[in-house]
Amino acid sequence: MKLFRIRGGVHPEGRKRLSEDQPIEELPLPELLHVPLQQHIGAPAVAIVSKGDKVKKGQVIATAQGNISAPVHAPSSGTVVGLGRYAAPHPSGLPGRTITIRTDGLEEWAELPAALDAFTADPKDIAKRVSESGVVGMGGATFPSSVKLNLGQRYDLHTLIINGAECEPYLTCDDRLMRECANDITKGVRIMARALNVKRTIIAIEDNKPSAIRGMSQAASAYDDVTIIEVPARYPMGSEKHLTQTLLGLETPARGLTADIGAVVHNVATAFAVFEAVTKGIPLISRIVTVSGEAITRPSNLRVLIGTPVAKLIEHVGAYSSEPERLLLGGPMMGQPLMDLKVPLVKGTNGVLALAGLQAATQVTTTSCIRCASCVDACPCGLVPLDMAAAIRKEEMEMATKSGLMDCVGCGSCAYVCPSNIPLVQYFNYAKGRITAVQRTEHKQKETKRLADQRTERMERQAAAKREAMEKRKAEQAQKKAAQQAAQHQEQEKVSA
Amino acid sequence: MSTPPPLIGGPFLKQSPSVSHIMLVVMLALTPATLYGLFQFGLPALYLFLVTIAASLLAEGLWLKLAGRPALPALGDGSAILTGWLLALTLPPWAPWWIGVIGAFIAIIIGKQIFGGLGQNLFNPAMVARVVLLISFPFHMTYFIHPVPLFQQGAPGPLESLAVTFGYGVGPAIDTLSSASVLGHVKTEIDRGTAWADAFATTFDMHGLVFGAVPGSLGETSAPLLLLGGLLLLGARLITWHIPLSMLGMIAALAALFNAIDPLAYPDALTHLLSGATVLGAFFIATDLVTSPVSATGKIVFGAGCGALVYIIRTWGGYPEGMAFAVLLMNAATPLIDRYTKPRVYGRTRRGTPLVHEEASK
Numbered sequence: 001m002k003l004f005r006i007r008g009g010v011h012p013e014g015r016k017r018l019s020e021d022q023p024i025e026e027l028p029l030p031e032l033l034h035v036p037l038q039q040h041i042g043a044p045a046v047a048i049v050s051k052g053d054k055v056k057k058g059q060v061i062a063t064a065q066g067n068i069s070a071p072v073h074a075p076s077s078g079t080v081v082g083l084g085r086y087a088a089p090h091p092s093g094l095p096g097r098t099i100t101i102r103t104d105g106l107e108e109w110a111e112l113p114a115a116l117d118a119f120t121a122d123p124k125d126i127a128k129r130v131s132e133s134g135v136v137g138m139g140g141a142t143f144p145s146s147v148k149l150n151l152g153q154r155y156d157l158h159t160l161i162i163n164g165a166e167c168e169p170y171l172t173c174d175d176r177l178m179r180e181c182a183n184d185i186t187k188g189v190r191i192m193a194r195a196l197n198v199k200r201t202i203i204a205i206e207d208n209k210p211s212a213i214r215g216m217s218q219a220a221s222a223y224d225d226v227t228i229i230e231v232p233a234r235y236p237m238g239s240e241k242h243l244t245q246t247l248l249g250l251e252t253p254a255r256g257l258t259a260d261i262g263a264v265v266h267n268v269a270t271a272f273a274v275f276e277a278v279t280k281g282i283p284l285i286s287r288i289v290t291v292s293g294e295a296i297t298r299p300s301n302l303r304v305l306i307g308t309p310v311a312k313l314i315e316h317v318g319a320y321s322s323e324p325e326r327l328l329l330g331g332p333m334m335g336q337p338l339m340d341l342k343v344p345l346v347k348g349t350n351g352v353l354a355l356a357g358l359q360a361a362t363q364v365t366t367t368s369c370i371r372c373a374s375c376v377d378a379c380p381c382g383l384v385p386l387d388m389a390a391a392i393r394k395e396e397m398e399m400a401t402k403s404g405l406m407d408c409v410g411c412g413s414c415a416y417v418c419p420s421n422i423p424l425v426q427y428f429n430y431a432k433g434r435i436t437a438v439q440r441t442e443h444k445q446k447e448t449k450r451l452a453d454q455r456t457e458r459m460e461r462q463a464a465a466k467r468e469a470m471e472k473r474k475a476e477q478a479q480k481k482a483a484q485q486a487a488q489h490q491e492q493e494k495v496s497a
Numbered sequence: 498m499s500t501p502p503p504l505i506g507g508p509f510l511k512q513s514p515s516v517s518h519i520m521l522v523v524m525l526a527l528t529p530a531t532l533y534g535l536f537q538f539g540l541p542a543l544y545l546f547l548v549t550i551a552a553s554l555l556a557e558g559l560w561l562k563l564a565g566r567p568a569l570p571a572l573g574d575g576s577a578i579l580t581g582w583l584l585a586l587t588l589p590p591w592a593p594w595w596i597g598v599i600g601a602f603i604a605i606i607i608g609k610q611i612f613g614g615l616g617q618n619l620f621n622p623a624m625v626a627r628v629v630l631l632i633s634f635p636f637h638m639t640y641f642i643h644p645v646p647l648f649q650q651g652a653p654g655p656l657e658s659l660a661v662t663f664g665y666g667v668g669p670a671i672d673t674l675s676s677a678s679v680l681g682h683v684k685t686e687i688d689r690g691t692a693w694a695d696a697f698a699t700t701f702d703m704h705g706l707v708f709g710a711v712p713g714s715l716g717e718t719s720a721p722l723l724l725l726g727g728l729l730l731l732g733a734r735l736i737t738w739h740i741p742l743s744m745l746g747m748i749a750a751l752a753a754l755f756n757a758i759d760p761l762a763y764p765d766a767l768t769h770l771l772s773g774a775t776v777l778g779a780f781f782i783a784t785d786l787v788t789s790p791v792s793a794t795g796k797i798v799f800g801a802g803c804g805a806l807v808y809i810i811r812t813w814g815g816y817p818e819g820m821a822f823a824v825l826l827m828n829a830a831t832p833l834i835d836r837y838t839k840p841r842v843y844g845r846t847r848r849g850t851p852l853v854h855e856e857a858s859k
Contacts, residue, residue, distance in 0.1 A: 007843070012510050169510060241843065254844035254851040261854050326509055333508040355509060367516050367574065368616040372735075373791035381843040384791060384835075404842045412508035419516050420616075426506035 004249035019299035033307035034344040042068030056110035073283040075305035077108040093339040112281035118191040126195040133277035139267035142348035164205040165238035168331025173288040178212035182219035188275030236411040295324035295354035311341040324354035375414035385414040520575030526726035537644040538590035540658035552601035553581030583623040586716025600626040641712035681817040692761040727780030739796035747804025774820040795838035
């Protein structure tokens with residue numbers, strides 16, 4: 001198949017060697033599980049258990065709220081011991097709503113929904129099952145998967161793209177999953193293809209994962225409608241819009257979805273979760289996580305229950321071999337700093353990294369921009385990061401927006417190549433936050449004004465109606481009076497006559 | 498310029514060389530041509546070279562001190578050395594010391610610091626200085642000598658060289674060595690009505706032109722060594738091919754065109770490419786990161802513009818060489834070029850509206 005070139009991009013050192021040959025290992029059951037209610041994009045789930053409740057493994061403990069949301073399930077059996085705020089995996093370090101479960105070690109399963117036969121079931125039922133199982137995009141974006149599986153109802157889709165690029169350095173969890181669970185992934189992929197009603201499916205894997213490519217090719221060889229495509233290893237190949245462009249040669253329109261060009265992208269780990277949910281009724285309660293970095297004694301790929309504190313993972317792999325210079329959740333390009341080891345693992349966490357040595361050299365001094373244009377060449381979105389950063393430095397958000405700030409996918413290629421160590425992504429995130437805040441205020445003001453106007457109008461209408469009614473009554477009375485007078489007059493006339 | 502607050506936005510990996518690393522590589526790339534120039538023009542050239550660089554550092558340090566900013570990080574990034582170095586390469590090798598000093602101060606202070614320091618300047622600092630010197634001291638700035646390589650008979654000794662550069666004591670009779678540069682000589686002869694090829698052949702030969710054994714500025718005479726340095730820059734990905742190629746291409750194209758129209762009055766393309774500051778300018782001066790456009794298209798426009806201006810000034814202007822003027826004029830156009838040659842944003846048309854595909858939505 002012909003591949004298309006994407007603009008820009010960078011080639012960071014992969015460092016996947018550290019953990020790519022480590023088979024997936026089960027992490028022992030931790031004593032406490034801290035399950036956050038917000039593990040996805042959209043509205044947080046609402047807890048339906050209370051303190052002291054006994055819960056079983058796989059039982060719903062918080063339900064979805066609104067269209068874009070996802071329920072949360074108990075990762076293991078035990079007792080709810082806390083319902084409140086707890087350290088959350090967010091760079092702010094602020095706590096988030098969390099259900100804490102003390103596990104009983106029995107791993108007693110709740111009654112799971114019956115298996116669906118994906119190839120006779122209604123596509124809508126597949127999406128419903130995926131939604132009820134709390135499956136979200138597991139590549140890190142954590143967008144509720146069912147919403148994306150329902151896109152077939154609104155768009156004419158032709159291609160399902162399964163993202164096995166795993167372009168972030170260090171991470172090997174998708175690689176391992178593809179090597180070890182190729183058949184299950186393939187089945188999950190076909191279920192998704194049916195839910196979306198697409199004719200063909202492409203599973204794209206970067207060429208630095210030959211074993212995964214072999215494994216997946218073997219598993220997919222039985223199906224004509226599933227193709228495995230090797231894509232060049234180049235960051236950010238795993239960006240949904242750029243992967244689609246590489247495969248289909250079409251750019252997703254700005255502010256649009258890949259569905260606008262007839263394609264939907266899902267991650268391989270999501271395909272696996274869909275397989276589990278549809279064919280076994282197992283909700284999303286665990287995931288594969290890569291624990292790696294130069295400061296990790298035994299880099300590993302672990303299957304971890306959602307809600308397990310990060311400290312447990314690091315403990316399990318033999319703690320640090322040297323003092324880590326930076327702790328991260330996710331990959332080194334787009335991941336976030338880990339503020340606290342008690343933070344729980346969530347559905348979107350694909351890596352826990354402890355970096356040391358040259359690779360972590362980020363806290364170096366920033367110097368002036370020399371307009372070398374490395375960032376312009378590296379940007380996969382065709383932006384001019386140096387101009388955007390200069391505008392943001394002057395708080396000229398409008399100018400930054402005009403230069404395409406909102407088209408930035410935040411991949412960090414620009415900051416990666418910057419010789420002056422300018423934290424470009426930090427500038428952009430700051431500006432995006434500011435612009436969102438301003439928009440929110442504006443929206444609020446507009447909404448308030450609209451409501452106020454509506455009220456004034458309503459009051460005026462009521463007053464007018466009242467006035468009208470009064471006048472009508474007056475007129476009626478006057479008419480009546482006139483009629484009476486006329487009648488009296490007539491009678492008098494009669495009498496006089 | 499200070500320790501940043503804790504970084505919460507990634508990436509947490511860095512590939513790139515630092516700014517000082519970039520400056521070092523550029524200096525490395527300049528080294529072969531510089532050494533050769535120093536060898537050709539002897540100790541006076543070396544003295545002038547060192548004086549110019551020292552003055553650049555001094556100017557940078559003084560300014561930062563007056564501005565109350567820390568001087569060490571800025572001095573350490575190598576940009577002042579590089580500016581002084583480039584300026585020295587464009588000076589007549591036996592010019593007096595104060596030419597270098599005045600030039601260095603103009604380059605650093607008026608060319609760079611007034612705009613806000615590294616990365617903020619609109620014009621190439623070394624070229625600003627060169628143009629100011631050329632207009633202010635036309636005699637000294639066009640006083641070229643025929644090369645007398647080091648260790649050869651006639652090369653001035655250390656003391657005599659001191660006399661050349663600093664003006665004390667007894668120097669060599671430099672008037673006997675003085676000579677016009679290739680472009681200057683050819684221009685004068687053409688103006689007199691001599692066919693350019695005859696004018697060229699009576700004084701110089703192609704071999705000398707290729708290898709730089711001709712009168713000219715300190716670092717601009719050896720085209721092959723400058724080309725080598727340029728290729729090093731390309732190889733190290735510090736510059737892209739766009740500016741050098743479009744610039745040399747434009748000069749060659751115009752020279753070939755006019756040479757074809759009137760072979761007697763217009764020197765051929767090779768002479769244009771090999772003489773004056775053509776190669777130095779195309780690889781080291783026009784490609785200055787700070788003062789050239791950022792996009793590939795912009796760079797091509799910029800390079801072609803520089804090339805055209807160089808040819809126009811050389812051919813019809815009042816000066817035999819126009820590199821500095823051409824680069825400065827195009828520097829002034831850089832913001833405009835940048836504005837009109839922005840890359841197309843992903844998912845948008847050139848005009849900035851979202852792409853429209855045939856409707857996939859139902």
